[in-house]
């Protein structure tokens with residue numbers, strides 16, 4: 001495979017997808033430009049592969065790898081069929097060995113039906129069914145005291161499972177972040193210059209791990225303080241949110257890097 005001029009890693013919600021409508025139309029022209037320039041776009045999201053595969057196809061991204069379930073796993077060409085024992089199967093099995101009182105305080109997606117997942121996530125039920133098709137991690141609600149949660153997390157840690165609190169969900173996995181997955185994917189492409197885009201604190205590690213980071217404006221959360229690299233332009237911010245900001249940030253950066261300047265848009 002020839003080394004592309006750059007490799008892009010992009011968050012979805014609030015970054016390439018509009019925060020409210022999930023629309024990505026304002027990024028359509030830039031996505032076409034990147035395809036012409038041979039620049040792969042690796043989607044990196046908390047979503048499952050089942051949720052991400054239709055988006056990747058609609059965006060015309062081909063069969064680039066995707067970083068799924070917040071970095072708990074990487075998926076290649078297709079949604080894998082779960083013939084072997086997945087990380088998810090092992091997570092669920094391990095939960096069965098936790099002290100029953102503690103275990104009872106954790107309501108994982110695997111303990112919920114699609115209607116319940118829809119209620120706790122706000123996703124329409126068809127989307128909730130896709131979100132339930134997990135392979136690498138188990139998000140859930142904690143229904144107990146903080147001290148019990150600490151005991152639960154410690155018991156999981158002793159069995160090799162990491163637990164991360166983010167937003168409303170306590171998510172269990174065997175570790176790995178979006179940033180952890182970048183180097184191995186870049187290596188598959190011959191380690192080209194990397195560009196990462198995200199809109200939230202949980203994307204900052206990815207932005208810092210890339211050669212260039214674009215922080216897409218997020219009017220829905222508290223401002224992110226100045227970041228290392230902003231003074232030099234290695235990290236930049238957009239003025240517009242969502243896919244319009246995504247396009248704005250890449251337009252400026254690709255121009256500064258002299259990538260694909262010759263193409264008339």
Ligand SMILES: [Mg+2]
Nearest residue numbers: 011013014199
């Ligand atoms: Mg986001």
